[in-house]
Amino acid sequence: MREILERALNTAQLLGAGYVDARLVATDEESIRTRNGAVRAVQRSQTTGLGVRVLVDGAWGFAGTSSADLKGAESAARSAVEIAKASASLKHRAVDLGTPVVHRATYVTPHQKDPLSVSLEDKVALLLAADAAMEMPKVAVRQASLVSLRRKQVFASSEGSYIEQEIVEAGGGLEALAVDQGEVQQRSYPNSFGRNQATAGYEFVESMDLVGQAPRVAEEAVMLLTAPLCPEEETTVILGPTQLALQVHESCGHPTELDRALGSEAAYAGTSFLMPDMLGDFRYGSDIVNLVADATVPGGLGTFGYDDEGVPAQCSYLVRDGVFVGYLMSRETAATLGMASNGAMRASGWDRIPLVRMTNINLEPGDWAFDDLLADSDGALYLEMNKSWSIDDKRLNFQFGTEVAYRVEGGRLGTLYRNAVYTGITPRFWGDCDAICNRDHWAMWGTANCGKGQPGQVAHVGHGVAPARFRRVQVRPGT
Amino acid sequence: MLGKERARTILEQVLALGGADETEALLLADEAALTRFAQNAIHQNVAQQDTVLRVRAVLDGRVGVASGNDLSREGVTAVFDRALQAARVQPPDPQFAGLPQPHPYPTLPELEEATASVTPAARAEFVGHACAKAEGSHLVAAGALETGLREVAVANSNGVLGYHAGSSAEFVTVIMGADSSGYGFALANTLSDLDVEAAVARAVDKALTGRAPQVFPAGHYPVVLEPDATADLLGSMAYTSFGALQLEEGSSFLTRRLGQPVLSSAVTITDDALNPAILPMPFDFEGSPKTRVSIIDGGVATGVVHDTYTASRAGTQSTGHAFPAPNPYGPRATHLSLAPGTASVSDLVASIDEGLLITRFHYTRVVRRPTVTVTGMTRDGTFLIRDGEIAHPVRNLRFTQSYVQALQDGCVIGAEQRLCGEYGPYLCPAVYIPEFHFTGVTDF
Numbered sequence: 001m002r003e004i005l006e007r008a009l010n011t012a013q014l015l016g017a018g019y020v021d022a023r024l025v026a027t028d029e030e031s032i033r034t035r036n037g038a039v040r041a042v043q044r045s046q047t048t049g050l051g052v053r054v055l056v057d058g059a060w061g062f063a064g065t066s067s068a069d070l071k072g073a074e075s076a077a078r079s080a081v082e083i084a085k086a087s088a089s090l091k092h093r094a095v096d097l098g099t100p101v102v103h104r105a106t107y108v109t110p111h112q113k114d115p116l117s118v119s120l121e122d123k124v125a126l127l128l129a130a131d132a133a134m135e136m137p138k139v140a141v142r143q144a145s146l147v148s149l150r151r152k153q154v155f156a157s158s159e160g161s162y163i164e165q166e167i168v169e170a171g172g173g174l175e176a177l178a179v180d181q182g183e184v185q186q187r188s189y190p191n192s193f194g195r196n197q198a199t200a201g202y203e204f205v206e207s208m209d210l211v212g213q214a215p216r217v218a219e220e221a222v223m224l225l226t227a228p229l230c231p232e233e234e235t236t237v238i239l240g241p242t243q244l245a246l247q248v249h250e251s252c253g254h255p256t257e258l259d260r261a262l263g264s265e266a267a268y269a270g271t272s273f274l275m276p277d278m279l280g281d282f283r284y285g286s287d288i289v290n291l292v293a294d295a296t297v298p299g300g301l302g303t304f305g306y307d308d309e310g311v312p313a314q315c316s317y318l319v320r321d322g323v324f325v326g327y328l329m330s331r332e333t334a335a336t337l338g339m340a341s342n343g344a345m346r347a348s349g350w351d352r353i354p355l356v357r358m359t360n361i362n363l364e365p366g367d368w369a370f371d372d373l374l375a376d377s378d379g380a381l382y383l384e385m386n387k388s389w390s391i392d393d394k395r396l397n398f399q400f401g402t403e404v405a406y407r408v409e410g411g412r413l414g415t416l417y418r419n420a421v422y423t424g425i426t427p428r429f430w431g432d433c434d435a436i437c438n439r440d441h442w443a444m445w446g447t448a449n450c451g452k453g454q455p456g457q458v459a460h461v462g463h464g465v466a467p468a469r470f471r472r473v474q475v476r477p478g479t
Numbered sequence: 480m481l482g483k484e485r486a487r488t489i490l491e492q493v494l495a496l497g498g499a500d501e502t503e504a505l506l507l508a509d510e511a512a513l514t515r516f517a518q519n520a521i522h523q524n525v526a527q528q529d530t531v532l533r534v535r536a537v538l539d540g541r542v543g544v545a546s547g548n549d550l551s552r553e554g555v556t557a558v559f560d561r562a563l564q565a566a567r568v569q570p571p572d573p574q575f576a577g578l579p580q581p582h583p584y585p586t587l588p589e590l591e592e593a594t595a596s597v598t599p600a601a602r603a604e605f606v607g608h609a610c611a612k613a614e615g616s617h618l619v620a621a622g623a624l625e626t627g628l629r630e631v632a633v634a635n636s637n638g639v640l641g642y643h644a645g646s647s648a649e650f651v652t653v654i655m656g657a658d659s660s661g662y663g664f665a666l667a668n669t670l671s672d673l674d675v676e677a678a679v680a681r682a683v684d685k686a687l688t689g690r691a692p693q694v695f696p697a698g699h700y701p702v703v704l705e706p707d708a709t710a711d712l713l714g715s716m717a718y719t720s721f722g723a724l725q726l727e728e729g730s731s732f733l734t735r736r737l738g739q740p741v742l743s744s745a746v747t748i749t750d751d752a753l754n755p756a757i758l759p760m761p762f763d764f765e766g767s768p769k770t771r772v773s774i775i776d777g778g779v780a781t782g783v784v785h786d787t788y789t790a791s792r793a794g795t796q797s798t799g800h801a802f803p804a805p806n807p808y809g810p811r812a813t814h815l816s817l818a819p820g821t822a823s824v825s826d827l828v829a830s831i832d833e834g835l836l837i838t839r840f841h842y843t844r845v846v847r848r849p850t851v852t853v854t855g856m857t858r859d860g861t862f863l864i865r866d867g868e869i870a871h872p873v874r875n876l877r878f879t880q881s882y883v884q885a886l887q888d889g890c891v892i893g894a895e896q897r898l899c900g901e902y903g904p905y906l907c908p909a910v911y912i913p914e915f916h917f918t919g920v921t922d923f
Contacts, residue, residue: 179729
């Protein structure tokens with residue numbers, strides 16, 4: 001393995017590259033999905049490949065190949081250098097990576113049960129039992145799924161880094177779709193988008209109690225069919241944990257990606273309203289809002305040892321006491337601000353370049369007990385679990401829909417409404433955050449579908465949150 | 480490039496392995512290169528090649544799938560063994576009606592190899608022209624030029640055997656001023672047919688005419704959607720409603736309405752992957768021949784797309800819209816076309832007293848499936864129409880709108896189709912919609 005990487009580094013350097021890094025990645029992934037009592041997908045995918053990234057004349061080139069051998073390494077390095085030379089013909093300025101980064105290390109995700117060693121029979125039986133437990137009239141579609149993943153990666157750079165990592169992930173979830181008289185409603189568990197996922201072993205799946213939760217999920221989907229439409233009003237809202245995780249992802253995670261702020265994603269995902277000249281004094285939220293990028297949280301889906309430039313995982317503030325204070329950064333983008341990378345450069349696989357990506361973007365806990373928050377919020381709406389999400393290209397104007405909306409009545413979750421959506425402008429919304437629940441209610445949520453880049457990449461990122469309250473929120477029915 | 484003969488050798492190697500009642504082997508080989516630019520300069524520039532083998536093994540009505548990119552004899556055997564193991568551990572699927580039978584495939588044009596082997600320097604030259612045009616107008620360009628070759632080869636133990644190689648070239652740009660932006664997109668089978676110049680010209684024009692946008696209040700207004708915005712209507716309908724699985728489950732707006740009028744009589748929508756101009760495919764990912772499918776004809780719901788699995792339950796034939804197994808989401812329409820009407824865009828604009836011209840939408844998501852109610856933002860050029868003429872640019876607005884309702888009574892279809900690409904290769908004209916629901920404005 002070392003020989004293959006060294007061949008890539010040496011070939012590129014001999015052809016004129018001033019900097020080279022190479023990643024050899026082997027991914028083993030198993031996905032199982034049941035639908036309406038039948039197994040609809042049992043798939044095992046094993047892929048290996050090599051990605052070589054070079055700087056020639058201060059411009060980038062990258063080539064990825066599934067031929068992860070000496071010949072493939074040499075060929076990929078040649079191709080990357082040729083591409084970089086073409087980039088140099090139309091460059092803005094020479095890329096500066098800042099101070100060299102050199103680490104020799106290994107990292108393995110802490111886990112108890114290797115998810116890929118648990119038998120397929122046991123996993124299929126679990127999902128079919130959960131599927132059966134969701135069976136009831138008006139539930140037209142019952143789905144359950146499990147994902148197990150192991151990614152072994154070796155990173156080497158011409159600066160002298162050599163890092164071996166093994167990332168282990170496990171995830172699972174349920175979905176019930178109820179249909180009646182033209183109305184369609186869904187409930188999910190433990191999160192929407194099919195599942196919750198973590199860097200962890202199979203013990204993470206076992207902790208979900210999928211079979212035990214399944215009847216409630218189905219019953220709630222059916223209850224939503226006849227629930228009244230969410231009324232239109234400006235009101236106080238409490239966001240439940242999974243919806244708040246999505247809120248953090250879209251309205252804090254993406255706009256604090258420095259490459260977006262610098263225009264690198266302008267033609268695709270967009271830019272950001274958080275510009276570098278706002279660092280340190282722009283009021284992003286209320287005084288109680290503290291947001292960090294933390295790639296070290298145990299179990300976080302964005303937890304790792306080193307990013308794909310060999311920078312160690314770390315924790316840094318994005319928003320402190322409500323003020324915008326930091327970005328997610330790569331070596332190149334950090335250098336444009338005279339700063340050092342905070343380890344947020346990640347690729348979805350060997351066939352993609354690393355991009356500035358979220359790690360775990362976490363809202364730090366406040367000091368409220370959840371029951372106290374409900375008792376203090378009579379008449380508010382409790383919104384939970386994302387159903388639809390849309391935000392503009394600067395990450396300002398958002399509208400999110402949730403699976404459920406409950407009126408807070410007498411300190412409890414009372415009337416259930418269907419089709420709730422809420423809308424807002426990011427800094428105004430966070431500026432109206434006046435209560436965050438404490439660490440007892442704080443948990444990590446995995447987002448395994450974060451898209452970015454051309455060609456497209458899907459990143460696995462995490463969000464730690466506890467329920468929080470927001471004043472003056474516009475809510476309406478998403479009819 | 481994998482090549483037809485090498486592909487056939489690998490497929491036959493899989494089919495020769497024993498132990499399954501039925502076996503399907505699918506090879507997907509990609510060679511792609513993409514030059515990405517921002518701030519009028521190349522900032523990312525990549526190429527990658529990969530070939531993935533997917534095997535579907537069927538054993539007593541149980542179906543397992545495995546994939547891998549090790550194409551050595553041992554690697555191929557390992558993929559087959561994993562598929563067989565996956566099949567063994569699950570209960571039979573009584574609704575699985577078997578793998579497809581062989582059928583003749585339509586003939587498509589030969590591969591344009593020049594596009595497959597375009598050099599990084601050639602891509603940089605195209606990009607350089609785009610950036611120079613933007614710079615010449617004191618604007619900033621971002622975007623990407625991608626060229627690629629894709630080979631699809633599929634075979635099964637019933638005698639299906641297909642191989643197709645196709646090239647593609649795609650260009651997208653967003654060109655920006657201080658407070659404005661414009662969008663340009665071009666897609667073609669070959670780089671020589673890619674009209675980058677026209678895409679850049681559209682984007683520059685919008686960025687220049689979109690300067691100094693004014694806030695316009697949310698409300699219900701008539702709109703003219705340009706083709707890239709129209710494509711969003713088709714894409715969201717395809718996602719929620721044009722597949723047989725959604726029809727069967729009841730979440731499609733076509734459920735129990737086939738044969739009935741569901742949209743304006745001006746609306747005719749077809750799916751046609753055999754149109755040689757737009758990234759054609761002779762067969763789908765399980766080897767069923769592609770067919771042209773009428774989905775809406777003169778406003779009447781006429782059909783949905785099928786794969787073998789949904790077709791067997793519906794008592795019909797696959798239309799050739801299977802995705803690679805396992806695919807729990809069902810068949811999908813990928814090559815949609817909204818038939819043109821007779822009105823020019825200026826005719827459509829002239830018909831509006833007060834309304835909006837929309838270049839395209841951004842980050843749209845379905846809020847409610849049965850009505851295909853969607854929320855999203857306008858982007859890259861939104862203009863106020865007053866007294867039948869463009870008055871001035873406006874800031875982006877949020878909308879929440881039923882796309883089904885939008886294409887019902889009163890909509891008028893434009894005469895000129897354009898190839899749009901966000902959801903797939905769609906042919907779309909501009910559309911006039913008498914009332915569109917804008918629910919918010921960005922005034923920050």
